[in-house]
Amino acid sequence: MPVHPASPPQLTSGDLVLRAFRDSDVADLLSVFDDEDVARWSPGPHSEPEVIEWMRGRNDWSDRTHASWAVSDTAGRVLGSVSMHKFDSDQRDCELGYWVAPWARRRGIAARAVRHVVDYGFTEMGLHRIYLFHAIENVASCGVAYAAGFRVEGELKLSYRYPDGTYHDEHLHAILAAEAPALG
Numbered sequence: 001m002p003v004h005p006a007s008p009p010q011l012t013s014g015d016l017v018l019r020a021f022r023d024s025d026v027a028d029l030l031s032v033f034d035d036e037d038v039a040r041w042s043p044g045p046h047s048e049p050e051v052i053e054w055m056r057g058r059n060d061w062s063d064r065t066h067a068s069w070a071v072s073d074t075a076g077r078v079l080g081s082v083s084m085h086k087f088d089s090d091q092r093d094c095e096l097g098y099w100v101a102p103w104a105r106r107r108g109i110a111a112r113a114v115r116h117v118v119d120y121g122f123t124e125m126g127l128h129r130i131y132l133f134h135a136i137e138n139v140a141s142c143g144v145a146y147a148a149g150f151r152v153e154g155e156l157k158l159s160y161r162y163p164d165g166t167y168h169d170e171h172l173h174a175i176l177a178a179e180a181p182a183l184g
């Protein structure tokens with residue numbers, strides 16, 4: 001029976017913890033959203049009150065439109081975030097997004113966390129398809145998508161206006177429940 005909790009359940013994947021955002025994350029989140037690559041491809045708020053409001057939204061799943069987690073190490077430090085959003089309960093699909101903090105990159109964290117969230121979406125939330133978009137220049141995001149098992153479904157022309165104010169071509173990637181091996 002599909003579930004969509006009202007707040008993030010804590011999940012563990014080896015030495016990664018997927019959990020709700022906490023007040024103690026604020027300073028790290030301000031650093032993350034100041035990072036050049038995050039600001040370019042996955043922007044967030046830049047003041048403490050805005051970050052607190054942003055966390056409140058990420059932790060509140062009660063409208064059933066999204067499912068978002070902080071990714072941390074076992075000591076509790078934020079390493080990244082994975083979010084499923086634009087839930088369509090009729091089609092049983094959603095979009096997925098992610099970022100990893102500059103201090104945690106190139107250690108496979110995005111790929112592992114995305115695989116875990118995808119597994120949760122298919123096995124617990126009853127999803128049929130999960131898709132994501134990234135600007136074609138964002139080769140790091142493309143690598144994460146492939147590493148997490150998402151196929152490329154197509155190349156979109158000037159499909160999204162990014163924070164630089166211009167439209168970029170994007171890849172559409174997706175994974176079906178039938179394609180996703182259970183993570184165990």
Ligand SMILES: CC(C)(COP(=O)(O)OP(=O)(O)OC[C@H]1O[C@@H](n2cnc3c(N)ncnc32)[C@H](O)[C@@H]1OP(=O)(O)O)[C@@H](O)C(=O)NCCC(=O)NCCS
Nearest residue numbers: 037041099100105106107108109110111134140141143144
């Ligand atoms: C994209 C991002 C999430 C990658 O996080 P990460 O934890 O460093 O990624 P992983 O270590 O899981 O990398 C998985 C694969 O992606 C590719 N990859 C990751 N970073 C890369 C980079 N800087 N350049 C080229 N390929 C890269 C590699 O193929 C990598 O596998 P490998 O290390 O075995 O070669 C991170 O760079 C980020 O937060 N960028 C800014 C925000 C963003 O672009 N979000 C996505 C918006 S669509």
